Amino acid sequence: ASESRPAVVLGGLSLSGLAAAHVAMLHPQAIPAVFCQSASFWWREGWLTEQVRRSAPISVRVRISVGNLETADYVEHGLDLVQRISQVDSNRAMRDALRENGCTVRYEEYAGGHDLKSWRQDLPRALEALLT
Numbered sequence: 001a002s003e004s005r006p007a008v009v010l011g012g013l014s015l016s017g018l019a020a021a022h023v024a025m026l027h028p029q030a031i032p033a034v035f036c037q038s039a040s041f042w043w044r045e046g047w048l049t050e051q052v053r054r055s056a057p058i059s060v061r062v063r064i065s066v067g068n069l070e071t072a073d074y075v076e077h078g079l080d081l082v083q084r085i086s087q088v089d090s091n092r093a094m095r096d097a098l099r100e101n102g103c104t105v106r107y108e109e110y111a112g113g114h115d116l117k118s119w120r121q122d123l124p125r126a127l128e129a130l131l132t
Contacts, residue, residue: 006033009130013037013119028060035063035126037119042083042090049094057102063129065122066091069113
């Protein structure tokens with residue numbers, strides 16, 4: 001694969017989007033590209049976003065998308081897991097942190113919410129953004 005087309009792309013949605021971004025930040029040589037759909041960057045009060053802000057520059061291509069309807073800022077997910085910031089706000093914060101770190105970031109807010117239909121429609125655009 002050429003440098004402009006990564007051989008490996010990792011992706012996820014919601015909590016798995018957070019996990020995919022975390023793995024890419026830890027292993028940028030192995031995971032040079034990651035897509036995150038409605039990633040739960042709010043987890044642990046934005047822990048991963050803060051890690052990115054404090055880390056050395058990371059060379060990863062990132063595509064983040066989130067629905068413009070994902071604006072709830074206090075959501076109880078059970079098991080003492082409380083989301084205190086909206087998906088939109090936490091995804092914007094991660095976008096900014098990644099850009100400040102030097103990552104190549106494509107960001108999109110699509111018309112929709114935190115649901116399979118929205119993610120399915122967004123998936124081709126996510127892959128195209130990272131593979132072209």
